[in-house]
Amino acid sequence: TQLLEQSPQFLSIQEGENLTVYCNSSSVFSSLQWYRQEPGEGPVLLVTVVTGGEVKKLKRLTFQFGDARKDSSLHITAAQPGDTGLYLCAGGRTNDYKLSFGAGTTVTVRA
Amino acid sequence: GAGVSQSPRYKVAKRGQDVALRCDPISGHVSLFWYQQALGQGPEFLTYFQNEAQLDKSGLPSDRFFAERPEGSVSTLKIQRTQQEDSAVYLCASSLDLGQGVDEQFFGPGTRLTVL
Known part of the structure; x- marks a missing residue:
C-alpha cells in the first residue's frame, strides 16, 4: 500500500508538447522529492521541495508543493525524447528516515 | 566508483533456493536502505541501517528476509x-x-531477482 498516489499512470506525448504529473496523498509530508528512473537503473533525484506552496524550476521542469504539503506536481514544458522515463514522487517526514514512494508515472516522449 | 554499486545485477533462482544480494554504498555514507520494487510499482522500504546498526526492519516481508551490514559499509x-x-x-x-x-x-542500479 503506497501513501502517495500518482496520476496518470502512463503518459505518451509528442516532442514539444507539455505534460503534468500529479502526486497526491491524504498525509502531510515535511518534504517531497521527485525522482526519475530509467530502465535498468536506480531512481535519480531531481528535486526536493520542503515548504508548502513552494515552486522550484529546473530548466524545463517545474515542481510545486501544495500549500498543505499533501500534494505535488511536476510540469515539463516542451518535452524532449530525453525526458522519457519513470517519474516517482517520494514523501519524507522530519526525524523519519523512510521515504514513501508513489507507484510512478511512465512518460514516453515520441520524436 | 563514485556511486552505489550492487551485485549481481541479475539473479535467477529456482523456488526454494537461497540468494544473497550485495550493496556497496558510497564511501563515508552513514545511512543505508534496502527497497523492493515490484514491476510497475514504486520502491517499497524494506530496512534501514545507520552504520552497522539495523534500526528498522519493519518492511521485511517475512522472516525469510535478512539483512546485515557488519562493518558499517557493505x-x-x-x-x-x-x-x-x-x-x-x-x-x-x-x-x-x-x-x-x-x-x-x-540509489544503486538494483538487482533484478527472478524466481522460477
Whole structure:
C-alpha cells in the first residue's frame, strides 16, 4: 500500500508538447522529492521541495508543493525524447528516515 | 566508483533456493536502505541501517528476509527459500547523514531477482 498516489499512470506525448504529473496523498509530508528512473537503473533525484506552496524550476521542469504539503506536481514544458522515463514522487517526514514512494508515472516522449 | 554499486545485477533462482544480494554504498555514507520494487510499482522500504546498526526492519516481508551490514559499509540482503512472489528489483540506497526524510538518497542500479 503506497501513501502517495500518482496520476496518470502512463503518459505518451509528442516532442514539444507539455505534460503534468500529479502526486497526491491524504498525509502531510515535511518534504517531497521527485525522482526519475530509467530502465535498468536506480531512481535519480531531481528535486526536493520542503515548504508548502513552494515552486522550484529546473530548466524545463517545474515542481510545486501544495500549500498543505499533501500534494505535488511536476510540469515539463516542451518535452524532449530525453525526458522519457519513470517519474516517482517520494514523501519524507522530519526525524523519519523512510521515504514513501508513489507507484510512478511512465512518460514516453515520441520524436 | 563514485556511486552505489550492487551485485549481481541479475539473479535467477529456482523456488526454494537461497540468494544473497550485495550493496556497496558510497564511501563515508552513514545511512543505508534496502527497497523492493515490484514491476510497475514504486520502491517499497524494506530496512534501514545507520552504520552497522539495523534500526528498522519493519518492511521485511517475512522472516525469510535478512539483512546485515557488519562493518558499517557493505551490506548484504539474504533471502532464504525464495518464492515466486519474491521476484522484484531490489534497490540499495545510501545517504550521507542520518537518513532523515529530507536527505538525498543515492540509489544503486538494483538487482533484478527472478524466481522460477
